[in-house]
Amino acid sequence: MKLKHEVATINVNKNAMIGLVFLILIIFIFAVPAFTETDLAQEIEDENIVNSSGNNTGDQAAGLNDTTNRSAGPVSIPLEKPPFID
Amino acid sequence: MMMRSKIIVSIAFLCMFFLTGSASAAVDFPADEAGIAAYVKASPSIDLNEAKSAFVSIERETEDYIIGTVEMWGHTEEQQPHVYVSKDGWIVAYYPNNRPSSWIIPWYSYSTIPNGNTTLSDAVNILVNKVGGSNADLNYYNFNFPDATKIILIAESTTSSNYFNVTVPNSFSLYEAGWSHYYPDTRYGGSANLDGVTFSSGTIIHRYGIFDTLTEFSKGNEHTIAVSSGRGSGFVGLVLVYAE
Numbered sequence: 001m002k003l004k005h006e007v008a009t010i011n012v013n014k015n016a017m018i019g020l021v022f023l024i025l026i027i028f029i030f031a032v033p034a035f036t037e038t039d040l041a042q043e044i045e046d047e048n049i050v051n052s053s054g055n056n057t058g059d060q061a062a063g064l065n066d067t068t069n070r071s072a073g074p075v076s077i078p079l080e081k082p083p084f085i086d
Numbered sequence: 087m088m089m090r091s092k093i094i095v096s097i098a099f100l101c102m103f104f105l106t107g108s109a110s111a112a113v114d115f116p117a118d119e120a121g122i123a124a125y126v127k128a129s130p131s132i133d134l135n136e137a138k139s140a141f142v143s144i145e146r147e148t149e150d151y152i153i154g155t156v157e158m159w160g161h162t163e164e165q166q167p168h169v170y171v172s173k174d175g176w177i178v179a180y181y182p183n184n185r186p187s188s189w190i191i192p193w194y195s196y197s198t199i200p201n202g203n204t205t206l207s208d209a210v211n212i213l214v215n216k217v218g219g220s221n222a223d224l225n226y227y228n229f230n231f232p233d234a235t236k237i238i239l240i241a242e243s244t245t246s247s248n249y250f251n252v253t254v255p256n257s258f259s260l261y262e263a264g265w266s267h268y269y270p271d272t273r274y275g276g277s278a279n280l281d282g283v284t285f286s287s288g289t290i291i292h293r294y295g296i297f298d299t300l301t302e303f304s305k306g307n308e309h310t311i312a313v314s315s316g317r318g319s320g321f322v323g324l325v326l327v328y329a330e
Contacts, residue, residue: 074238074239074240075199075200075202075238075239075240076236076237076238077202077204077226077236077237077238077239078225078226078235078236079225079226079227079228079234079235079236079237079327080225080226080227081227081232082112082115082123082125082178082225082227084111084112084115084176085115085117
């Protein structure tokens with residue numbers, strides 16, 4: 001008895017393959033920046049980087065029309081280059 | 087069949103172009119016109135028609151963005167910062183590059199200075215409240231000084247006279263020492279001085295300027311900023327732009 005030799009073939013849809021390749025490309029393009037992007041959240045700190053002194057009374061609750069003696073700060077704010085400029 | 091493949095490839099390229107472009111675009115932001123700025127990516131997208139109603143004046147409008155000014159209580163038109171809002175979610179409040187950073191001192195909400203409030207953050211908040219999104223990632227940048235890493239605000243007020251002292255360490259790079267003097271009284275004069283030399287005086291004052299960082303406000307020396315008021319309250323503020 002002669003054995004029948006069968007060759008299995010996988011029918012690959014060419015268009016589906018092209019679509020899949022571009023899908024992987026798009027995922028790659030977005031996945032890499034997501035992992036490398038720095039955290040833009042910056043808290044505005046209240047710190048004495050620059051040494052300042054003076055009369056600092058009653059500053060926290062004072063409104064503009066309040067006549068008590070007061071002062072505000074120093075308030076330090078970090079500067080960070082926006083991602084939308086070169 | 088060949089044509090179909092070409093269409094699929096073209097669509098894929100178009101998707102890549104538009105999607106990558108929107109990640110950090112802020113299309114046509116006028117970086118060459120801006121000085122001190124506060125910016126935030128408030129949301130993935132913003133409806134410009136909705137944003138438009140927050141503006142009291144519009145300087146530039148395209149299908150991608152609007153630049154104008156927003157109404158800020160207690161601020162003159164000149165004190166209101168420019169605000170850029172783009173359909174890809176960016177909101178940027180800024181002053182033109184010919185104005186010192188001291189324009190960010192919010193004299194009309196003086197008590198909020200210790201919380202980090204500025205005229206720029208107030209302007210951004212007005213837009214965020216209008217269009218939705220978040221201001222949690224608010225950042226600052228000074229387009230005039232790309233190497234600067236920090237700014238610091240110090241303010242003083244008085245009903246007679248008051249002062250504060252500041253020393254900038256020699257190891258710092260000091261890019262700008264901006265000041266602001268606010269004195270609203272109409273009859274009796276107020277003044278502000280640096281190391282005993284008056285740099286601003288008069289009535290109904292909303293004044294801004296800079297000290298020369300080599301001759302007037304040098305590093306390594308203690309400087310005294312003083313403010314006096316003939317009647318009511320007088321205010322003086324200092325904003326330093328520097329790198330440690």
